[in-house]
Amino acid sequence: MTAVSSAGPAAVSVPDVLERCRELVRPALTEAVGRLHPWVGEMAGYAFGWCEVGGAPVAASGGKGLRQALAVLGAEAAGADGRDGAAAAVAVELVHTFSLLHDDIMDGDGMRRGRPAVWKAYGTGPAVLAGDALFALAVETLAAAPGGAGTLRRLSAALSDLLHGQADDLLFAARPWTGPERVRPEAYRVMAERKTGALLGCAAALGALLGGAPPATADALDRAGRHLGVAFQIVDDILGLWGDPAVTGKPVHADLRERKKTFPVLAALDTTGPAARRLAARLASDADPAETAALIEAAGGRTAALAEAHRHLDAAGAALSEVPLRATAAAALHALPAFLLERTR
Amino acid sequence: MTAVSSAGPAAVSVPDVLERCRELVRPALTEAVGRLHPWVGEMAGYAFGWCEVGGAPVAASGGKGLRQALAVLGAEAAGADGRDGAAAAVAVELVHTFSLLHDDIMDGDGMRRGRPAVWKAYGTGPAVLAGDALFALAVETLAAAPGGAGTLRRLSAALSDLLHGQADDLLFAARPWTGPERVRPEAYRVMAERKTGALLGCAAALGALLGGAPPATADALDRAGRHLGVAFQIVDDILGLWGDPAVTGKPVHADLRERKKTFPVLAALDTTGPAARRLAARLASDADPAETAALIEAAGGRTAALAEAHRHLDAAGAALSEVPLRATAAAALHALPAFLLERTR
Numbered sequence: 152m153t154a155v156s157s158a159g160p161a162a163v164s165v166p167d168v169l170e171r172c173r174e175l176v177r178p179a180l181t182e183a184v185g186r187l188h189p190w191v192g193e194m195a196g197y198a199f200g201w202c203e204v205g206g207a208p209v210a211a212s213g214g215k216g217l218r219q220a221l222a223v224l225g226a227e228a229a230g231a232d233g234r235d236g237a238a239a240a241v242a243v244e245l246v247h248t249f250s251l252l253h254d255d256i257m258d259g260d261g262m263r264r265g266r267p268a269v270w271k272a273y274g275t276g277p278a279v280l281a282g283d284a285l286f287a288l289a290v291e292t293l294a295a296a297p298g299g300a301g302t303l304r305r306l307s308a309a310l311s312d313l314l315h316g317q318a319d320d321l322l323f324a325a326r327p328w329t330g331p332e333r334v335r336p337e338a339y340r341v342m343a344e345r346k347t348g349a350l351l352g353c354a355a356a357l358g359a360l361l362g363g364a365p366p367a368t369a370d371a372l373d374r375a376g377r378h379l380g381v382a383f384q385i386v387d388d389i390l391g392l393w394g395d396p397a398v399t400g401k402p403v404h405a406d407l408r409e410r411k412k413t414f415p416v417l418a419a420l421d422t423t424g425p426a427a428r429r430l431a432a433r434l435a436s437d438a439d440p441a442e443t444a445a446l447i448e449a450a451g452g453r454t455a456a457l458a459e460a461h462r463h464l465d466a467a468g469a470a471l472s473e474v475p476l477r478a479t480a481a482a483a484l485h486a487l488p489a490f491l492l493e494r495t496r
Numbered sequence: 497m498t499a500v501s502s503a504g505p506a507a508v509s510v511p512d513v514l515e516r517c518r519e520l521v522r523p524a525l526t527e528a529v530g531r532l533h534p535w536v537g538e539m540a541g542y543a544f545g546w547c548e549v550g551g552a553p554v555a556a557s558g559g560k561g562l563r564q565a566l567a568v569l570g571a572e573a574a575g576a577d578g579r580d581g582a583a584a585a586v587a588v589e590l591v592h593t594f595s596l597l598h599d600d601i602m603d604g605d606g607m608r609r610g611r612p613a614v615w616k617a618y619g620t621g622p623a624v625l626a627g628d629a630l631f632a633l634a635v636e637t638l639a640a641a642p643g644g645a646g647t648l649r650r651l652s653a654a655l656s657d658l659l660h661g662q663a664d665d666l667l668f669a670a671r672p673w674t675g676p677e678r679v680r681p682e683a684y685r686v687m688a689e690r691k692t693g694a695l696l697g698c699a700a701a702l703g704a705l706l707g708g709a710p711p712a713t714a715d716a717l718d719r720a721g722r723h724l725g726v727a728f729q730i731v732d733d734i735l736g737l738w739g740d741p742a743v744t745g746k747p748v749h750a751d752l753r754e755r756k757k758t759f760p761v762l763a764a765l766d767t768t769g770p771a772a773r774r775l776a777a778r779l780a781s782d783a784d785p786a787e788t789a790a791l792i793e794a795a796g797g798r799t800a801a802l803a804e805a806h807r808h809l810d811a812a813g814a815a816l817s818e819v820p821l822r823a824t825a826a827a828a829l830h831a832l833p834a835f836l837l838e839r840t841r
Contacts, residue, residue, distance in 0.1 A: 286632075
């Protein structure tokens, strides 16, 4: 293992890294999904963007595969072959897909990556079942890997965090925008770290452990992934308000209509200027979401959200620099933040 | 460990055994549920029959606790203290409750144990989330126990079976009663072993493993639990057709209305007499379910179902007799079949 704690050469192409990791993981992921009940396997294939309803092959967008990449890079950062992290990559990708399937039911989101969500395409009951089966398959995959009970303790802790964060997120939607019961930005951070950060951190840590890394390295990668996750969630919030639906695959302003407590809104309301008061008044009415988004920006919500995302990406980089990692994998990990922020431009 | 392979003294009271096991497991189960998000914990408490909606304590029927008892008895059968099986008992009880929560959503069943099902009481989205959280807590609980990755491999295999069986059960409902596409009794047996038997077998096997039993003992207990599960599912089918709703907690004939392929119907249709043909004609119409149930009985469906349940209970007893088990626990395990069948009288 080469001890390199800063970023390597600047020439890392993150899309290439993500594609390489997806290709490396794909055989193991296909094999795992092939063990499912055929009907459930078709729903999983649809969710992964491999097929249409009915099973006909298609090349739809199946997501970037950030979680599987973190697991592969975690193994490589530990000095191992990326394939040593494949079981971790499959497990976290299955958990992520399970959570998307069930979150879309809970949030009533009918679209996912530009296509009907699984519950819209197959029905709520089947989508519940498919999510459950992906969840079980994730545990089964990791239990069959050589990591032992320690890796399963990490995965189950991340799952518990993820579901805790999802519960908070659902309850936040019922809370008021203003007054003592309002959601503060700090409560959002805790929710986002649980809902999104825990699995990203777990992905990198599990990959590192399967690659033979000591616990301290896995812990540092876990912290980095958690910060990356908070930044990722904030960037998602920004895209939901000001992004291009053709890129995000979801209708614009859906979060506002669902009264989701997203970071830009919370940060704007947490200022005390007249723009914040105008925003609060507008949120109480059923105003045009496009005008509300403009008011959030005028009250400083977009700037504050970008600054917060930057802070977490810096903290992720700092966590990566705490431990010795193999240079090429470290360079790829350090390149992820800039790539993530690029989506907001 | 005392090697006793036949039933002990006949004076075993199964209700007393079940109650003792529930009391032994309750502290660990309460502690585990207490680690959930408070909102999710309330839904779990409601599902366990500990509280009403809102959290007010209540003593509702929370089920017999057959799975937790099997885990405790598995540990005791291995010569250990029943408490050594508590982590397994908690894990299987959480998995069982998770599966009830999600099954009721998939089947559209609004009642469970005489009260509104969790999805009726709290909403579909929250019930999906609560089920997921119980599932994750089960894995977390077992991962924290001293059994290592081997116990988690067994639990995840049982989970995979359970969900495979649930998928089959859902698809069976869409299949015709007659013709080449009909569901045969053998396909039902495979479904029931997966959906119900796998977790019962896993419960006893995990308890035994945590109690220090060799794999052969765990395997025998697993087989016994699987046969017990098939019998249990058939008895449930019998109760759904001819049972007292005050005892079952579910409306009578719900299975018939949902076109569930239950064993008594499949067995009746698999005969070739005139009663089977009359039954097939009646099932094709929207006839009165009470009359249909009478016709199923006339065609021999009830007798055949009871005989099949008996066969599986005998096979469970035979599996128990293959390995040395501590006498008191073995006696309790051997007493379960008669207790189960008593419900059908």
